[in-house]
Amino acid sequence: MTVTPPYPHLGFDPTPGSTDLVRDLHRRLSGCAKEMEKAHAKVGKLMDGSYWEGDAAVAFREQLEGGPLPLNLKNGAHSVDAAARQLDLWAGELGEFQRRARRLDGEAEAARAALRRAQDHEGPASDRADARVAAAQDDLDGVLKRARSLAAEHEETARERARHIGAASRRLAPHEPDTWDRFTDWLGDNLPDILSACAAVLGVIALLGLTAVAPWMLFLAAGVLSGMAFGLRVSDPEVLASLNDGFTKGELDLDFWGNALGTAGDFLGMLPGLGAVAKGAMKAPELMSATAAVARETDEVLTLGEKIAAAGVRAGTSIRTVGVSIRTEAAAAEGAVSVLSHPRVFGGRLAPIVEKIDKPATVLGAGTAVYGVSSSFADTLDNDAAKTVTSLLDGPRTLGVDAPATMGALHFLLRGAGEST
Template sequence: MTQPYPHLGFNPAPGNISAVSALKAKLTASVDTLAKAHRLVQQLQSCSSWEGDAAVAFREELDGVLPDNLKKAHTSLLKAADALDGWGRALHGYQGDAKKLDAEAKAAQDKFDVAKEREKNASNNPDLKLAHQTFDDAASLQNAQARLDKATAALNDARGSVTDAQDHLSSIKRRARDLESEHSSTARSKANSIRDATDKLAPEEPGWFGKAMDWLDDNLTDVLGTVAAITGLLALILSGPIGVAFLLIAATASAATLASRLSDPAVRASLKDAFTKGEFDADFWSNAVGVAGDTLGMVPGVGAVARGINGAARSAGAATEALTLTDHLASAGSKTWLAANRIAGADNPLTTWVVRGAANPERAGRMIDLGVAGAGAATGTYGTAKDLIGALDDDTVNSVGTGMDGARAGSFDGAGHGATALKTLKVLLDVGH
């Protein structure tokens, strides 16, 4: 794009007057249209020639917010058009001043160039080399001194002209910078006027809480998945009742993640298209691995609740006295907690097989289980982080994460939760009793 003020070296008054004028014309036309619409509504409200139920119903509608909104919109757009008109006139003046300053800068630059050339010629005067030379007689010395003084005076005068020209050019550019600041200040003022004039024409931008809630709604599945993965890791790290509590929280979060994931039409369509159209693409594998992982993550909680209810039902059947609903609930809760505690303490059969023969099988098995759970927490955290920071989203990393989750679900998680599900079925079916 061509620099409009080449001698200033920058544009102190940017803006397109034609565009401002065109926008102002459109706003003015809209103002006229709104004014006509408002007058028409008033005429219809006061019209006495139209009678009947339809007329009454129509006037009732007109008596609502429509007239007031038309009036507010008319006033707002009129103020915005006036602000644009003022900005257009101010911009025209600023650009006129910028052109004058650019012309002054050109003249000053020309003078500076002439002064520099004069300085160059003066500095090349051979008489300047007479300094510190010796002469045989007084007349020669006097003549040389006069020539040296004249050459020195000419050089000093040329240098003074260069300095003056440079100062003049700098002062012009400072005035241009002042013009730029004034232009920016006026532009901000007019922009605020337009914003204030039109603030009733559209809903206000949501605050940080509203934006956070919108983001959470858009990314709920990934957030719940991250919660499930991290609480699952904490269930392994922490022991006792706290670890059992985190186990149940992780299972609940997995169930919520599965529900959220399957409520997304895009996920359901991806899974359906894979089997009906053969579209086994990256989206399918990501969704399929997610569904599998969520389902496996539910198993400990579902197993604990199922075994707790089953145990409570058997206890109630064996009781000799009648039990209240509170008694039933308390019994189910107690037995659910006991079942969860047993599930939390159960060994993963695949881990046990992998570490057989190790010097310290228990320690090695715990390190493997923590590593597997940690990998799940890492991929889950990445899923939420990329939603929050778009720059982190990378197809390669996504593919690696899907592969890790798939491998984890198909190996250690599948074995551990599969064993839990099998034990739960045995308990429910009373196998071995």
């Protein structure tokens, strides 16, 4: 029996794979992960006496006490679920690759038909006919080149998904990674949360004056860390998939709220620092213009060597001037008040309230961020109840405190920014 190739006009399959098989495996692994999570929960309740009492229950708990079963069930569920999420992403990516391959196959069919027509009308000494054949061949070659590029992209993405699945399987019981592997796995899985927590801690240090470092430097450093965390989150396919499912499918689970609040918090955290740098850089020319005219007059009486030396000095001065300008704007923005304290917002009546909750809210944000990182490292802290409480605390704080504070800093930075351009 002759098997028709899936893309006969391309002559090869640039995107091998079956989305049906991948989706079926994803469903199976997701079901397996859920069953392992249920088993872990039941073992936990058996261990704390919620389900079973009596001498037999005590003997059973003694056998499990300190044993590997609860941890292995938990690690296994996390690993299988992580692998399932990678398969879900790959199913979507494979489907898109194959849709692109079908479009290219259609283009190749049209290009081959055009080439045949040009060859059929080719005369023995016709330059115009030769040109049509060459153009048709170039069109076909271009389609095939794009198909080869698609094949390379498909292979690279498949390898990346396989790497993530392999990393997840390394944490499956009974394979026990060494300390360094566990640390690097944890660091890679939780780097955005770690950066966010560091930014939040810097904010507390600056607010409470716990170091001799100038608050504006901590303000900029926290903005840089928040920007790095934001970049990592929005480039993570799993985070994007979770947010997309939440907004489009209504899957508002704990993962969605954690990702949504983390992304929003990092975005708000990076904006004031970014604005201070931008405004400081824009205002720097104003500070340099005062010395530019004097420098031009002085250059007229200098030798060539002296002019070169003077140019080097001015370059260094210009760089320092930009730094001073950014520092000035950052220091001022760091002390900018929340937009809720503005006299035009409810007549400024919220200012006393904002002043009272500013420090506690900042400390609370750092506390929940540090707890989130700690819970990813310590199994005893990782539970749905704690995640729910953290989300309930972070949600109102982000909307009611962080967002107005960021708007206040941006209002200060944008005020008069047009005059410096």
